[in-house]
Amino acid sequence: MSDTKYFTEEGLQKLKKELEELISKERPKISQMIAEARDKGDLSENAEYDAAKDAQGMLELKISKLQDLVINARVIDESKMDSTKALLFSKVTIKNLNNGTTLSYTLVPEKEAEVRNGKISVNSPIAKGLLGKSVGDQTTITVPAGNITFEIIEISR
Secondary structure, three states, X not given: OOOOEEEOHHHHHHHHHHHHHHHHHHHHHXXXXXXXXXXXXXXXXXXXXXXXXXXXXXXXXXXXXXXXXXXXXXXXXXXXXXXXXXXXXXXXXXXXXXXXXXXXXXXXXXXXXXHHHOEEEOOOHHHHHHOOOEXXXXXXXXXXXEEEEEEEEEEEO
């Protein structure tokens, strides 16, 4: 039983492509490795066979998790979302009131987070502190370095 996860259309397509690649390319590759190892003789002392079976188990687990994720995925229609509040897929510009620096983040689902590209997970401490806030609001967020107070400067889509 899984929770519904929200994605952009692009994020969901990326997930489906990864799943298709695992099923169509990786699964046959591992089956071939198992067959080759089996041909080498006694399976009870065949480390190559054991490694291939372990890899198969890990791959099947990954495929199962991705299938579950795709089944429970929902694509969000951003045009119907309130653009005055920091929500999923909002680009939020914030000012650190402790040191005056300005940062911009896009709040995305966990699977689409890329911190280097300014996309942070809605499950991160900063995003949780920003969700539901409007321009001009101040919020104090607890991060590993301590408490930081931010002011929301801009929200866009």
